[in-house]
Amino acid sequence: MHHFLEANPRLETPFFLIDLDLIEQQYRLLREALPFAACYFAMKSNSSTAVIQRLNQLGSRFEAASIYEIRRCLALGVPPRDIHFGNTIKKDSHILEAYRLGVHSYAFDSSQELEKIAQLAPGSNVSCRLATDGKGAVWGLCRKFGRDPDDVVELMKYAHSLGLRAYGISFHTGSQQRSAGAWRRTIEICADIIQRLNQQQVYPRLINLGGGFPSYQYAGDEMQPQGDIFEYGKVIKTAVDELLPQGIDCVMEPGRFITAAAGLVKATVILVLDKATDGVPTRWVYLDAGRFNGLYESVDVEYPIITNRTDGTAIRTVLAGPTCDSDDVMYDRDRAVFLPDTLTQGDSLIFTNAGAYSKSYMTVDFNGFPPMQEYVV
C-alpha cells in the first residue's frame, strides 16, 4: 500500500485502497490459528471483486448475506457448494433462486423459515442460529438474530421432521470479540444442545463458530484483546475437543479479521478551523471523507490515523465530513482523537485498518457526493 501511495501522491481523494496480499496474509494467519475450522469468508465485510477472487484462489468458502452476494460469487467462479446462505431471514424467491443455483446450505432461526426452506430448497443442510449475549464484543449482534437453547433444540427437531438435514448450530459471539472465553462459553451451550438432540435421534454434524475474531486493536481501544489469534485458536480447539462429541466439524465465518487490516481510506483536509463550539474552543478539521462516504464505522471505531505532518503538537481534533449533515462528524464528543496542530488545508489523513465495512456502508449519493473510488494493489 505504501508503494501505491508514494507512487500516486496526487491521486484525487477520497479513495479506498485494498491490498490483496494483506487479505491473503490475514486469511493464512487465521487458517493457521484455527486449522480445524473451514473458513467461510463473510463477504459483507468487503465484497470487492478482487477480494472474492483472491480468497477463492486460496480455497476459501463464502458466507453470503443475500442472493445478490451469491450471484456475485458465482459470477466470479466460486462453486455453489462452497457458498453458505448465512442470513437467517430470506425472501422465498431468494431461497428458490439460491437452491436452483446449487446452494444447499442455509441458516435459519425460526420454524417459519424452516418451512420455507423445506418447500423451496428441499433436503438442504440447515444450521440454526443460537443467540448469544454479545458480552466482550464491540458490536454485540444480539436481539435481532438467534434463539435460546430450548428453541434451538425444538427447531432442529422440526428441521429433521421436515426432511431437511438438521446439520449445524451456528452462533456469533459479537464483532471484535475481545475474549476467547466467549467461544468456550457458547460451545458449552452447543454441546448441551447436541446431547439433547442426540437423545432424540437428531445428529447435528457441525458447529459454526461465526466471526468476530479481533484482528488488531483499534486506536483508543481500552479493552485489550485477550491474546492473539493463536491464543483464540487454542482456547477454541480445547473447548471443541473437551466439550463436543467426536465427529462434529467446525467452520468459521470471518469478515473483519480478513479485510480490516488490508484496507485504508485516504482523505484530504479541506479546511482547518478553530472556533468556539457551544462556548468551548474547538479544533475542527473538515475532510473530503466522512461518515456517509466511507467512514460510517467511525461511530464505533477509532481508526489509527496517519498524517503527512511530522511537526507540531498533537491536539484534540474533531473531524468533519464533507456533507451539510451535522451528524457527518467524527470523534466529536464521545471519543477523543489527537492530531498535529500544524495540520492545514491540503494535508492528507490516512485512516488505516479501514478495509472492513468502509465501502459497503457508503451512501449512494448523500448530498450529491458519489461513493469513493476504490483501488486494489
Place this chain on the structure above:
Amino acid sequence: MHHFLEANPRLETPFFLIDLDLIEQQYRLLREALPFAACYFAMKSNSSTAVIQRLNQLGSRFEAASIYEIRRCLALGVPPRDIHFGNTIKKDSHILEAYRLGVHSYAFDSSQELEKIAQLAPGSNVSCRLATDGKGAVWGLCRKFGRDPDDVVELMKYAHSLGLRAYGISFHTGSQQRSAGAWRRTIEICADIIQRLNQQQVYPRLINLGGGFPSYQYAGDEMQPQGDIFEYGKVIKTAVDELLPQGIDCVMEPGRFITAAAGLVKATVILVLDKATDGVPTRWVYLDAGRFNGLYESVDVEYPIITNRTDGTAIRTVLAGPTCDSDDVMYDRDRAVFLPDTLTQGDSLIFTNAGAYSKSYMTVDFNGFPPMQEYVV
C-alpha cells in the same frame, strides 16, 4: 400515489414512490405562507431528476450541498444564477468549477473559506452562517456549522475587505423545528449583526431563513408543531418587519417540507416471529427494507405506517431490515410502534411521509442489497 399502488399491487418491493403533484402542492403551500421569501430548494432532501425538473418549472431556485448537485441541476436546465452553493466548506476545485459554471452565490463560515472564494470566485455574493442553538428541532444542526454573532460581524467585514459582496446572513434553526419563535429569536440576532455592520459601512442585503419548516407531524411525535405553516409565515414576517431594516430581502432553503409528504416506501413482510428477546417476549417483523436501504431516518422519525391488514389487534412490534446487521432494526427499544397482530409473510407495509432523505441515505450495496427502485408519478 394510491392509484399507482392499486394499479401495481405486485410490483417488487422495496420501492420508493414519489408524487410530483404533492411536491408541487407543498412548494405552492410554502410560497403562499412565506411569499416574502424566495425559495431555494435544498436538493439534499431529494435530488431525483423529476423533482428538480418540476420545481424548476415552478420557478424554484436551488440550494446545492456539493458540486455534484450543481452539475445535476445545470444538466436539467436550471440557470446558474438560480443556484446557491450552500455548503460552508468546499474544495478549491469545486469552488472554481462552480464559478466557471456561472454560480456566484456561496455560503461560508470562516476566514479560510472566504480567502478561497475571494481567490477562486472573485466578486461573488457570500452569506455567512450564524450558529443557532437548535432548540425545538428534531435535528439541531449545531456545532459543525455556523459562528457566533461577534465572529459573523468580523467575517462579513473581512468578506467586504476581500472584494466579495458581503451579501447575506444565513442560519438554520434546525430540522423539523416546532417553534416559529426560533426564527424570531434568530432574526433578532441578525438585526443586531446588521446594525453593527452598517455602522462600519458594510451593508448586507439578505437574510437566509434556512429550512426546517415542519411539514407534518411524525407519528409518535410528542412535541406538537406550534401552528401550521401559515402561522410560521406570519410570525417570521412580523419579525422581519419589526426587527430588520428596510431593503433586506429574505430567502429560504426548504427541503423536507417540500419532499417528505410527497414520498413513500413500500416494503414487504418476509417473516413474522414471536421470540424471547433478552428474556422478554417480543414481536419481530422482518422486512425487505430497513435502515440501510431506504429507512435510515427511522432512527429519529416514526413514519406513519399503513398495512393491508384491517383485522387484528395492534401490538407493539419491532421491525427489522433485510441485512445481517443487528443495527438494521427499527423501533426496537427507544420508540414503540404498534401494528396488527395478524400481520403475516407477504403483507405490505407502507411508510408514508418518507419522501425526504430516504433515497439519499441508501447504501451502495450493504450486505449486497441494491438501492431500492424509484418510481415517479
